[in-house]
Amino acid sequence: MTLAEKNTTAAKVTMGKMTNYRWWVMLFIFIIYTVANADRANIGFALPYIREEFAMSNTEAGALISLFFIGYSLGQIPSGFLTSRFGIRKMFTAGMFLTSAFTGMMGVVDSAFHLKILRTMVGLAESPVVIGCTATINNWFPAKEKGTATGIFLAGSKVGPLVVPPLCAWIIMTFGWREIFLFFMIPGVLLSIFWYLMVRSQPGESKFVSASELQYIQTEETAVAKVERKKEYNLWWLDKIVRAKKVVPLNTSKQVFRSWDIYGAALGYFFIIGISSIMMSWLPTYLVTIKKFAIMKTAFVxxxxxxxTVVGNFLGGWLSDKYLNKRRKPLMMVTAFSASLMMYSLVHAPNDPILLAMLLFITGVFFSLGYSAFACYPMGRVDKEQYPIAWGIVNTGGQLGGACFPLIVGIILDKFSWNAVFASMAVGSMICLLIVSTIIEPVEDPLERPRI
Structure with a gap:
């Protein structure tokens, strides 16, 4: 054995076997965020029955839905600062535990007022959860895997609403609407404890991560790898469209709060989350009252x-890492443009449940292609220390959209029709496209037009 081979062998022994615990952490994030989003989505299916008991107008029902997003948006920036101060592990665990506890309390309310208070508290408590998820991804994954990981994370946000309709339909038929919230409380409480035991804020603090995996996470791409990736990605014209530039990452909170790029991403996310919240909260009511579907057919559609959206989130994150060389804006713009077309198509939505389900499935795929890019975008624009704050600003914008849009839908429905709702969503998507087009795409090496 040569000296070089002996050194290589010794290095391998020192580094230890390559672990892949970061992907186990990703699985934990996926499951926990699925549960967290189920806690926020279950009210959409319970809403028709809540309105029967507490006699609410469309506007009042929209306000009830919006209260979650009001609490959620108010908690984003403070959660970013608190996560930076106390660490992801503590804030995430506390946030998930309280989210589930307040969800369970909604099942024992005796008035609409108490229901509104608890709905707001669910949103406020969940704020550190989303900050913790994205900050964990930023700390635990190398740059070339962050888009894929974020796509998986946000797919969890859509698996929650995916499992909610059939599960809620069964609970209502077997028990009642109150039991929905009691049932959904249990897994979140258990998972909050599990997270505290199994996941640390930094991969270097975890006993499950070998030195080899830690080095893999922390090592930037080699010069050779960068050249190879640049050869793969040669869409110079796309770099012109997305305004790709090499910029210095923002490294202070002052710089973050003064950056148009962060605010532009937040405003774009305002419309994306707003439209998503409408689909999550108002769609069952639309199917029951307008399409006259039975409860199980409503659950299916x-x-x-x-x-x-589960498919779209997986696909979008993978595409941005694999084929767009970590560029996030292209798919953000694709989502905004396609959402406008799909929302307009719902004005002429078919009455057949199979056809309508197919149309809504396609809508979900295109709508979510760039969904994860909004969370990934600050990862390339700011350093790791400032990321929780930057993502807090972006997600504040998104959750304000989630707060405003369901209420706006209630107001529109009290005066107009669902066609006006879908048309308004289409206009909002086009505004989102215009805003997102103004921000910079931060890249290490923007492409130039090849010289002939």
Whole structure:
């Protein structure tokens, strides 16, 4: 054995066997965020029965839905600062535990007022959960895997609404609407404890991560790898469209709060989350009252757009890492443009449940291609220390959209029709496209037009 081979062997022994615990952490994130989003989505299916008991107008029902997003948006930036201060592990565990506890309390309310208070508290408590998920991905994954990991994470946000309709339909038929919230409380409480025991804020703090995996996570791409990736990605014209530039990452909170790129991403996310919240909260009511579907048929159709978003989130994250060389804006723009077309198509939605489910599935796929890119975008624009704050700003914008849009839908429905709702969503998608087009795509090496 040569000296070089002996050194290589010794290095391997020192580094230990290559573990892949980061993907186990990704699985934990997927499951936990699925449960967290089920906690927020279950009210959509319970809403018709809540309105019967507490006699609510469309506007009041929209306000009830919006209260979650009001609490959620108010908690984003403070959660970013608190996560930076106390660490992901503590804030994530506390947030998930309280989210589930407040969800369970909604099943024992005696008035609409108490229901509104608890709905707001569910949103406020869940704020550290989403900050913790994305910050964990930013810390635990190398740059070349962050898009894929974020796509998996946000797919979990759509698996929740996907499993909610059939599960809620069974609970209502077997027990009642109150039991929905009691049933959904249990897994979240258990998973919060599980997270505290199994996941650390940094991979270097975890006993399950070998030195080899830690080095893999922390090592940037080699110069040779960068050249190879640049050869694969030669769409110079796309770099012109998305305004790709090499920029210095923002490394202070002051810089983050003064950056148009962060605010532009937040405003774009405002419309994306707003439209998503409408589909999550108002779709069952639309299917029951307008399409006159029975409860199980409603559950089947209401789940279809979220099945599409699961596919779209996986696909979008993988495409941005594999074929777009970590560029996030292209798919953000594709989502905004396609959402406008799909929302307009719902004005002429078919009455056949199979055809409508297919249309909503396709809508979900295109709508979510760039969904994960909004969370990935700040990862390339700011350093790791400032990421929780930057993502807090972006997600604040998104959740304000989630707060405003369901309420706006209620107001529109009290005066107009569902066609006006879908037309308004189409216009909102086009505004999102215009805003997103103004922000910079941060890249290490923007492509130039090849010289002939």
């Amino acid at each position: 209401a789940a279809s757009p979220f099945a599409g």
